[in-house]
Amino acid sequence: MTILRVNQISKTYRAQQKNIQALNAVSLSIGKKEFVSVIGPSGCGKSTLLNIIAGIERPDQGDILYMDQSVTGKTGLFGYMPQNDVLMPWRTVLDNVILGLELKGVPKGEARQNAEHYLESFGLIGFQHKYPGSLSGGMRQRANFLRTVLPEHPLLLLDEPFGKLDAITRRHMQKWLMKRWEELQVPVLLITHDIDEALFLSDRIYMMSSRPGSIKKMITVPFDRPRNSEIEYSLTFMELKREITGLLL
Structure with a gap:
């Protein structure tokens, strides 16, 4: 069952007297109890996309649909964890x-x-x-x-939550997040630049192009749940990582 649809989202900013297109006709979906990741090169508009879904920014074109109802520009509907530490x-x-x-x-x-x-x-x-x-x-x-x-909230939006942690702590946190998600069973949309993280955590991965960001490919991650670190040494994991790396270059 699909609960969220991002439908043909485009966004352009005005900066230094120039129009800079951040997103170009981005579409994706998230199902009930599904863990979905978005991965792409730096500056491709991943965080802008998350901000639009969260209602913090409005798109120039397109719509955000939750349970087939437009929620574009509405804030407070979904749980949102930004990149930066927001503890007071x-x-x-x-x-x-x-x-x-x-x-x-x-x-x-x-x-x-x-x-x-x-x-x-x-x-x-x-x-x-x-x-x-x-x-x-x-x-x-x-x-x-x-x-x-x-x-x-009925959906969690996570913007590179472990991006600023060291490699060992980040791996521990990924395993911890996996366990918490399996307990909570809340759909998650994760923005990340870490290919291993996306493959380890996700049911599906959307690959974004360089700016203006658009969806290049959607990849289904075939590993059963619950998962453990052993999948990272499998031939399938390595082949998927190679494919994603090639799409990012």
Whole structure:
């Protein structure tokens, strides 16, 4: 069952007295309980696409359909985790992760109680009363993700959530995200530049061209779930990685 359709989205910016086309007729879809990734070269408009789906920006052309209803330009419908760390340094981890619930009008006490049920599975037990400055990069991203998850949005939009982490921490976080997603079963759209990450996590991968970004190819990832690291040593994984690398060049 398809829950989200991105239909022929185009976007052009005006910069330094020039028109710069970021996206050209981009279309994709996301199914119920599906993990979909978008991968492409730097500057191809991946983050712009996510911002449009989130309602932060409006397209020049095209439409965003959720359950066959237009939601173009509407914010707050989907959980959105941007690239940059958005934890507030003056709030504890617990008070950071409940921010989305507070914005929805949930009383602080009830929101804290709700969040506490997730602290163990998100690896934050013992750190809920600390401030973001005392956390590791991986732990900050866990807190960011919990804040995205708590309001129970019907779709999660993740913009390169592990891009700024070191390689070892990033691998741990990818495995952790896989486990959390298998528990939550919420559809996810992930923006990434990491081919291994996209193949390890995704059901399908959309390949974008260089700017102006358009969809070059959609790749179905054939690995069964649950997955483990062994798939990365398989011939199929290596062949898909080679194909994706060739499309990015």
